[in-house]
Amino acid sequence: MFMSKARGLSLIELLVFIVVVGVAVTGVLSVYSRNARASADPVVRKQAAAIAESLLEEVLAKPFTYCDPDDANAETATSSAGCATMPETAMGPEAGETRTANLTPFDNVNDYQGFSLAGISDLTGAAVAGLGGYSATVQVQPVANFNGIAPAVPGDNETLLVTVTVTGPGNHSVSLAGYRTRYAPNL
Secondary structure, eight states: OOOOOOOSOOHHHHHHHHHHHHHHHHHHHHHHHHHHHHTTHHHHHHHHHHHHHHHHHHHHTSOOOSBOTTSTTTTTOSSGGGOSSOBSOSSSOOTTEESOTTSEEOOSGGGGTTOEEESOBOTTSOBOTTOTTOEEEEEEEEESSBTTBOOSSTTOOSEEEEEEEEEEGGGEEEEEEEEEEOOOTTO
16 A cells, blocks of 8 residues: 655645744834934934034134234234233124124134024025034133143133034934134244
8 A cells, every 4th residue: 555645735834934924024124114214314414524524624714812813913912911902802702793704704713602503504694405404503612721731821721622513303413522722923
């Protein structure tokens, strides 16, 4: 007598196979979906970092002297007492100064203290397309003793710490900081 083995799948085996494959495919698709949603985040962070870097360079490129840069003695003063007019000691802009170049622009690093942008704009005040969802703030703080260098005159801090913080869509935040030392050529 010859017995033949039954070949094929039973209904229960087929159902178990479908459930196992369904669970595996669901897991793979959920990971793929999560990665696809998060893939825009690096773009937001990179854009925020580029904005912060640009704004930090703008601030650090401004003069940092004892006198207001419009002062006749700005390049020769060796302390705030050497200014022909008011020395540049207050943090924040002088009356009437703004960031935009078409008005009276900021002319010293410390003018940027407390500056903020809601939506990114260029130096003319025009909004930069596509950056309306970003905001930026600038903090400028005197550093009393930088690397062991104390000011020659108390209160005349020789170094400023500039911190730029940019927040983008999804509440992603990037902060960059830099130091600016005082330039007094005759000191």
